[in-house]
Amino acid sequence: xxxxxxxxxxxxxxxxxxxxxxxxxxxxxxxxxxxxxxxxxxxxxxxxxxxxxxxxxxxxxxxxxxxxxxxxxxxxxxxxxxxxxxxxxxxxxxxxxxxxxxxxxxxxxxxxxxxxxxxxxxxxxxxxxxxxxxxxxxxxxxxxxxxxxxxxxxxxxxxxxxxxxxxxxxxxxxxxxxxxxxxxxxxxxxxxxxxxxxxxxxxxxxxxxxxxxxxxxxxxxxxxxxxxxxxxxxxxxxxxxxxxxxxxxxxxxxxxxxxx
Amino acid sequence: xxxxxxxxxxxxxxxxxxxxxxxxxxxxxxxxxxxxxxxxxxxxxxxxxxxxxxxxxxxxxxxxxxxxxxxxxxxxxxxxxxxxxxxxxxxxxxxxxxxxxxxxxxxxxxxxxxxxxxxxxxxxxxxxxxxxxxxxxxxxxxxxxxxxxxxxxxxxxxxxxxxxxxxxxxxxxxxxxxxxxxxxxxxxxxxxxxxxxxxxxxxxxxxxxxxxxxxxxxxxxxxxxxxxxxxxxxxxxxxxxxxxxxxxxxxxxxxxxxxxxxxxxxxxxxxxxxxxxxxxxxxxxxxxxxx
Numbered sequence: 001x002x003x004x005x006x007x008x009x010x011x012x013x014x015x016x017x018x019x020x021x022x023x024x025x026x027x028x029x030x031x032x033x034x035x036x037x038x039x040x041x042x043x044x045x046x047x048x049x050x051x052x053x054x055x056x057x058x059x060x061x062x063x064x065x066x067x068x069x070x071x072x073x074x075x076x077x078x079x080x081x082x083x084x085x086x087x088x089x090x091x092x093x094x095x096x097x098x099x100x101x102x103x104x105x106x107x108x109x110x111x112x113x114x115x116x117x118x119x120x121x122x123x124x125x126x127x128x129x130x131x132x133x134x135x136x137x138x139x140x141x142x143x144x145x146x147x148x149x150x151x152x153x154x155x156x157x158x159x160x161x162x163x164x165x166x167x168x169x170x171x172x173x174x175x176x177x178x179x180x181x182x183x184x185x186x187x188x189x190x191x192x193x194x195x196x197x198x199x200x201x202x203x204x205x206x207x208x209x210x211x212x213x214x215x216x217x218x219x220x221x222x223x224x225x226x227x228x229x230x231x232x233x234x235x236x237x238x239x240x241x242x243x244x245x246x247x248x249x250x251x252x253x254x255x256x257x258x259x260x
Numbered sequence: 261x262x263x264x265x266x267x268x269x270x271x272x273x274x275x276x277x278x279x280x281x282x283x284x285x286x287x288x289x290x291x292x293x294x295x296x297x298x299x300x301x302x303x304x305x306x307x308x309x310x311x312x313x314x315x316x317x318x319x320x321x322x323x324x325x326x327x328x329x330x331x332x333x334x335x336x337x338x339x340x341x342x343x344x345x346x347x348x349x350x351x352x353x354x355x356x357x358x359x360x361x362x363x364x365x366x367x368x369x370x371x372x373x374x375x376x377x378x379x380x381x382x383x384x385x386x387x388x389x390x391x392x393x394x395x396x397x398x399x400x401x402x403x404x405x406x407x408x409x410x411x412x413x414x415x416x417x418x419x420x421x422x423x424x425x426x427x428x429x430x431x432x433x434x435x436x437x438x439x440x441x442x443x444x445x446x447x448x449x450x451x452x453x454x455x456x457x458x459x460x461x462x463x464x465x466x467x468x469x470x471x472x473x474x475x476x477x478x479x480x481x482x483x484x485x486x487x488x489x490x491x492x493x494x495x496x497x498x499x500x501x502x503x504x505x506x507x508x509x510x511x512x513x514x515x516x517x518x519x520x521x522x523x524x525x526x527x528x529x530x531x532x533x534x535x536x537x538x539x540x541x542x543x544x545x546x547x548x549x550x551x
Contacts, residue, residue, distance in 0.1 A: 005360065005363045005364050006364070009360065013351075099347060099350075100345060100346055100347040101346070101347050101348070101349055103313055103343050103345050103346035104346040104347065104348060104349070104361075104400075105364075106311070106312075106313060106332075106336065107311075107336065107340075107341040107342070107343070107346070107361070107403065107404070108336060108361055108364040108365050109333045109334070109336040109337035109364075109365060109366075110333065110336070110364055111332065111333050112332075256315075257315075258274075258313070258314035258315060259308075259313045259314060
């Protein structure tokens with residue numbers, strides 16, 4: 001009974017924010033997917049004229065799957081899901097600690113491990129719901145507008161995005177649990193994501209720097225263009241593992257340190 | 261099982277900053293123990309160590325015979341707790357808050373909770389963020405008592421409460437003691453705990469400096485009284501009265517200050533026209549006890 005309560009409250013506390021992010025996801029999907037059919041020819045012409053360096057970075061945007069990759073699965077979908085995951089993760093332990101409600105929670109017989117695990121589980125569900133909303137919205141529009149991208153490819157792109165968002169969640173949650181402070185948790189997490197994006201670009205554009213992409217979480221998520229080429233199971237496993245390791249390390253510290 | 265609370269050499273440093281140093285505390289089952297000291301003396305640090313919110317630098321603590329560091333959940337299951345550093349969830353109503361905390365305890369008897377809500381006049385229907393400090397404190401007290409714990413640990417429990425509710429609180433504490441429960445409450449004023457406590461421990465600068473039965477402490481306590489006369493008086497006759505420790509008059513001789521304690525004073529002193537002291541020491545004009 002006690003366990004489900006923390007889990008349920010975590011979800012209830014994030015219901016509004018999750019709803020807003022879901023609305024953003026649906027809006028992004030609606031705008032970008034429905035833009036494709038009328039503009040397909042122009043996009044193809046535009047793709048021809050793009051300088052080669054940019055074309056490499058954007059992928060095959062003339063191809064419908066490549067278009068979804070460039071606009072949603074490697075750009076705006078990432079922004080929305082990572083923003084949601086990072087803010088949720090930072091708020092989970094660190095946010096409650098800064099609001100001083102954590103000492104209240106620990107007036108009742110519940111262990112720090114239980115609190116942390118069930119908060120994390122609740123937030124992982126919220127992030128998964130956002131990914132599911134993205135998949136449903138994109139798939140519905142693609143099918144409805146007769147765009148030639150199989151649902152399996154959309155699922156692959158969504159899965160990679162989900163893994164990336166959970167990576168951000170695990171990192172933000174872990175740092176917040178370890179330090180009890182929200183600002184460093186958010187800053188480091190977003191810093192890692194942005195640095196990953198930059199590294200991915202540098203690795204693409206500069207000869208001799210290809211190896212940099214191996215250390216870019218952004219590359220793990222979008223580098224193989226999963227919505228075009230299908231899932232890359234190794235990178236997925238790496239993202240999920242990194243998420244679990246970061247969260248577990250933070251929880252380990254949380255169970256041993258002084259509360260703020 | 262022995263003591264309800266026992267600490268041995270309990271020490272906490274925050275980095276190099278002193279929390280508490282070598283505190284040996286023993287609270288018996290069935291007593292009301294007042295933990296007295298000025299702000300910053302280490303009361304809250306001690307309480308947070310007892311419930312594993314923070315970890316000791318050295319020394320050990322046992323609460324109901326349990327090591328809080330090893331079995332914090334078991335300690336929290338058997339005690340009621342209110343700390344000064346906690347905030348209630350601002351968006352929840354009082355009812356939702358108590359429901360949530362009750363659920364996390366695996367359910368509490370609703371009758372006990374409702375009785376407490378009524379006694380304290382706690383507000384259940386408004387969100388916590390709209391409540392005054394006193395009304396939040398009422399909810400925190402209900403949460404600390406609602407599962408009828410065998411030991412209650414309360415940090416500055418009457419903060420923000422109006423006098424009537426404070427009285428109700430004191431009545432409740434006495435009832436609990438009569439039923440064999442143990443109450444540990446901290447405060448920075450003796451007057452707040454002297455009505456309910458059997459014993460008090462006094463902490464200053466992180467060290468437990470005294471543990472006394474409340475009766476003995478009252479006997480030792482020095483009371484300050486001020487009298488204003490229409491004409492100048494001499495302080496010597498007052499200094500000679502039984503129980504008067506010091507007597508002093510101001511520059512005009514119309515204001516008389518007495519320090520009184522029970523038992524005979526060994527060396528009564530008298531200091532007329534001591535202007536420097538009368539301006540600088542400014543004893544409390546009420547009959548509040550000092551120590």
